[in-house]
Each structure stands twice: as structure tokens, then as C-alpha cells.
Amino acid sequence: MKQGFKFYAPSKLLSTGLFFLTIIFTSLFAQDGDPVKGKSLFNANCAACHQLDKKMTGPALRNVEARLSETEGLDRAWLNSWIRNSSAMIKSGDAYANKIYAEYNGSAMTAFPQFSDEDINNILAYTAKEKAAPAVAVVGTSQATVESSSGVSQEIVLGALAILFGLLALGLFLVNKTLRRFASANNVEIAEAIKRKSLWKAFVQNQFLMLVAAIFFLLSSAYFVYGYLSQVGVDQGYQPIQPIHYSHKIHAGDNGIDCKYCHSSARVSKHSGIPALNVCMNCHKSIYEVSESTGNDEYSKEFYDGEIKKLYDAVGWDDANQKYTGKTKPVKWVRIHNLPDFAYFNHSQHVTVAGLECQTCHGPVEEMEVMYQFSPLTMGWCINCHRETNVKVQDNGYYEKIHKALSKKYGVEQLTAAQMGGLECGKCHY
């Protein structure tokens, strides 16, 4: 043995020692669990309340086993029984169990009696993994260089084109000048244009043409004036800047959240309400930042994260301590769709009774990064839809009689909203 040691250089010895130490420690704490299996278990069972590096409903769990054994002197057996039935431990009067229960406002951890020793092993192995170094910066810079280089090359091409055109113009001018000089040198007369009555004067003196032109001018200006007047009070395309940049594309499009999840009152009332901020917090209590893939060329991940911060600020959510502070600042959303006071419109009638898709009137909202008014919301637009849309008369026992009578009256199988009285003035104006 002694001889064997001679072959080791001191630094090598140190590193080997460290290597063995690490193995001993990792095997002590993680007992050779499988971090990959642990991750899927963690995501399926624990991630609702715990994250590795951030306090959520429950504490952050990075290196939880090592931390507990170092600071509290608690071993694996304690953790096992805590995971399998925490409330029993609290009742039994365990000091640290009661301390952590009180620290997290008495939110009881769900018991997981179904976890085997191996499951817990795997989960703890996952929590014992070192934090991955952020690869964000590298990706960001490489993207930036790609973008800027493409921007530069475009500018170069444009500049080269401009110079080329300038040179061409200069060349033409010079050729013209030289030719004229040649002409004068060789005593060639360049014929002057013959003085004739100008076209303009001939046109003015022709009375018939003048009459036609006047009628044309009047008609075309009437067309433009009509077009101008009929867009007064119409806000189609209105796209105000909202206090918080809320992307319908991300929420309703990419993540497929139903419109009625947030605008729940569209089902049951006149208004399709603006969701209260607690509806945002249903998800954003857990989603405190967007994923890397959510950021795009136009809006970066940092930008979106900033908008979530604005939400926390408005609703008074202290993200670090996972608590509401009680200091709220109502968000002044800018209303986009507005009907004049003299027209009545009811969302529930269209959404629940008629079963219309929201997109029929609001357009492809799930593709809108910034919300805008898709439809003109004019009376002609309403009437047009009422004339074309068939009413669902099947399986509606309540209106059976009137549906039959009206079908007979109009001699049709399918009644339109207009035939049901959807064009009567008093239906919307009263």
C-alpha cells in the first residue's frame, strides 16, 4: 500500500480524495436515486406547491435533505414520515413539523402514503441536483448577432442600390450634355418644339368634355364624402395601448384557454366582463415568469416577465413571500368595444342562447398579440347577421309552438333571426 501511494502526485491524490468524498456524500444524501424518474414524480406530485429554487405554497426544495440534516439534524426517516403523512407529525407535536406548518400559514401538505422508499429516493435525488448554469445569455447574444448582421446586410444592399441609381442618373445627364455639345460643334440644329395650342386649353374650350368632367368630379367627390361620413362613430380597427400588455395570442391561442374562462359573465349577463385580477392569479400565482419559448422577436421574455410583475403590483401579491399585501391598484383597462347608449346588446343572448362563437363578432382574437376591434359594430352589420343566421330551433321545447307557427307563416324549415323578430326596432332601441 505504501508503495502504491508513491505513484500519486499530491494534486492527483487530492482530486481522488475529493472524488471519493463526493461519492460518499451523494450516496449518503441521495442514496443513489434516479434524478430523471425523480423529476417526473416531482412534476406530477410536488410541483403544484414546491419549486426547487423558489418559495411557493411550500418551501423551496433544492438540497432539502442536506439542508435539513445540516441545520435541523433531521434524517431521512423524518422526511419519509413527513412526506407520507405530515398532518400526523404535526399532531404528534414534532417541533420542526409544527414550526414549518406555522411558517406557511397552516397550509397542510397533502399526504403521499403511496410513495415507496424508492420513489422518495428518486425525488430527493432530483432535488439534490446542482442548479443548471443559465444558458440564456449565450443564446441571447448569438441571436442578437444574427439579427444585427442581417440588419446590416440589408442596409448595405439598400445603400449600394441607391449609389447605383445615382451613378446611372449622373451618366445619363453627362451623355445628354456631350451629345448636345457634339450637335452644336457639328452645326446640327436641334428642332425646337412647334408652338401649338396646348392640350389643356383645348380641353377647357370643349364644352362637352367640360360637362362630363364636372359630372365625374361631382360624383366622385360625393362618393368620398359618403364614405367619410359613414365611418364617423365607427371604431373598426381601434387598437388602444392597454396598461398591461395582455396577449390574447399567448393565452387563448397558444395555451388554448377558453374565452369564457376569463370572460365568464358573457355566459350569464349583458356584459362580457373584464376579468377581476383574481382570475389572472388563478394561474399566475404559479406562473411568475414566461418560458424561454414564449419570448419572440417583437416582445422579449424580459418584457413579458415585466408585465407579470405589473400584475403582481396591481393585485398586491408579494411574490417573494407568496402573500397578498392588501395594497391593490385597480388596472384601468381601455374599453375597446363600445356600443352607443341608444343600442341595447346582450352577450348572454348571443353566447348562451344562440351558441355563437366569440370569434363571429370579435374576429381571430386567439391570433391577436394586441387586441383590436375586428367588426364595425354598425347597425347594418348587426342586421346583416340577423338576416343570414339560422336560429337553432331543435330540442327547444319552450318555443316549440311559435317556431311551428313562424315556419308555417314564412314557409321555411329553418328560421333566421330576422324572421323571429330580429329586425324589429324595439328589440334593440328602446
Added chain:
Amino acid sequence: MKSVSKIIVLVVVLVTTFSCQNDNSPNYQYFPNMYKPIGYEAYGEYDVFPNSQEALLPVKGTISRGHSLYEYENTNEGYAAALSELKSPLGVSQLNAKRGKELYDIYCGICHGTKGAGQGKLVKREKILGVPSYADRDITTGSIYHVIYFGKNSMGSYANLLNEEERWQVTAYVETLRRELKK
């Protein structure tokens, strides 16, 4: 030279006309007093209200029409009590599985999955994690209703999105899903 000045005037007029076309502000209205409501509109801003907000919470100690008092508290004890004793007021004939499913798919399915196995779209896209399957939890009619009403841990309250009857419809549908999962 005259024509040049005319062209300049025309260009200036056109530029100002088109630059005034702005999507960030609403169009002007013909007789705006016909457009603007006299009464207080929902979400309006009026000085008579505290903080100028028309949208207000119900007065403390009052119950809105169509609502009723929920007697269990938002505590672990309240949860335990609801779990053991709270029963649905809806009879079998009042339950509507189709409506229950519609509402469930909108409000719950996005995380809990349309089958209740905890595999909603947000979970699959790894936006929200750790949503359990209904089969893995000891839940009863009362506890389901209690959690819809108050929320639990990361889940928020759905009391303002679903009314009382709708909450019971969803509760019944969750129980159906749980039975299916347990099979």
C-alpha cells in the same frame, strides 16, 4: 413655380390627413351625447364612488340575489367539515351532465384535463405542474365544492366565475370523472 407650391400644399394636406388616422384613439362621434350613457355603466369611472370605481364588492354582511350563505370557513377545519358532511342540494333530476361537462371543460379542464387525470393543456405544456388526478385524492362531494369555492394551495377560488348552481353541477361532473378514473 406656382405649380410647385400647389404640389407642396397638396402633399402637406394629404400627410396631415393620413397621419391623423390613428388606431390608438377612438373615432369621433356625431352628436356624442346620444352615445354617452346617462346612467352608471358597468366598469364606469364616476366620482360618486370610492376610488371612482363603479365596480364594487357587495356590502359586507349582505348576500346578493340568487346567492346564499356558505357556512364553511376557508381553513383546514372548514375543509374537514365540508369533506365529511356537506352534500349537494341538487336532486338527481336537477343534475345536467351536459352542462356540467361544458362548464368543467372551460374552467377546470385547462389544468385538470378533460378526463380529470391532471393532464390539462397547461400541464402538458409545462406551464402549471403537479396537478393531481382525481383518483389519487380522497375527495367527497363536500370537499370538491369547498375547493371550488375557496381554492386550495395553488388553485384559486372559482366562486366568482361559477354561480352556486353551476358549482354543484361541476362538482357532480367531477365525481363522475373520478368514478370513471377509479374503474
